[in-house]
Amino acid sequence: EVQLVESGGGLVKPGGSLRLSCAASGFAFSTYNMNWVRQAPGKGLEWVSSISGSSIYIYYAGSVKGRFTISRDNAQNSLYLQMNSLRAEDTAVYYCARGQASFVTTDYWGQGTTVTVSS
């Protein structure tokens, strides 16, 4: 059974940092693209970042480029999102999602971890 479990969310002050983790199980992790997608309270989905299976291809949304870093450890079946210089507008539920051949097609999602940026 495919499982994605996010962790690392919490309350952080503006300008602070946070590292999200996503533990994957039930599939050959290294062969899949992975994505982070977020959803601000009461708002729609916003793509954050994607990484290919071998980490060769990495993409970021303009709103997080230069502040967030996506990475993965295929030996540990884990996906990460290092978030620096956090802003109030980064407050959201962050979902880890497994991608198919296209980064657009994400067939499994975690339950999400909540990040709140507030003083």
Next chain:
Amino acid sequence: QSVLTQPPSASGTPGQRVTISCSGTSSNIGSNTVSWYQQLPGTAPNLLMYSNYQRPSGVPDRFSGSKSGTSASLAISGLQSEDEADYYCAAWDDSLNGVVFGGGTKLTVL
């Protein structure tokens, strides 16, 4: 403001057919495939459609997708109360070099 444009709301009565539109540009829908997601209240999104009209296993054939030019549509026939959810379209954008989502459509079953 979302790159892909969806109506904020849609509604129908049980048994009816409802269509949700998703409008984009030549850099996203016009040159790439579209996926659709269903998000039930309080839950993570669920893949409903990929490659414009392909249904993942487990998705009822009441759901269908189409694409023409720079627009895509999701149709739900035989509307059921459990279809009440938020629906999002998504596509790759060649100019932005990333995934873009529609703003979402809240479907109400009257």
